[in-house]
Amino acid sequence: MWTTSWQFNGTSTLACAGGGRVRARIGNYVFGDRIDNAPDVFTDFPVMLDALDDGDFDGRRCAAFAFIETATGVAVEGDRLDGEGCPVIVLDAPAIYSR
Numbered sequence: 001m002w003t004t005s006w007q008f009n010g011t012s013t014l015a016c017a018g019g020g021r022v023r024a025r026i027g028n029y030v031f032g033d034r035i036d037n038a039p040d041v042f043t044d045f046p047v048m049l050d051a052l053d054d055g056d057f058d059g060r061r062c063a064a065f066a067f068i069e070t071a072t073g074v075a076v077e078g079d080r081l082d083g084e085g086c087p088v089i090v091l092d093a094p095a096i097y098s099r
Contacts, residue, residue, distance in 0.1 A: 004064040
């Protein structure tokens with residue numbers, strides 16, 4: 001399972017879990033500095049962020065979804081994110097959306 005989240009205070013997380021535990025995690029990717037030592041499962045994610053301006057926070061959030069889509073093959077449709085506090089859980093297929 002993959003998850004990404006960000007909060008109004010600037011904290012953010014991208015994580016991969018399996019077998020009942022978090023396997024790898026990157027924190028503070030939206031407002032954070034360059035990610036130099038990403039876990040192997042995230043090898044291409046810092047490259048995606050490097051292509052964006054430091055202040056492109058929406059772009060960084062979108063990059064997290066694009067990375068998850070690439071890693072899982074499951075597309076997350078934009079209308080699934082309308083409103084506040086709308087979790088999107090990406091398993092194998094299909095994506096599950098709940099309010």
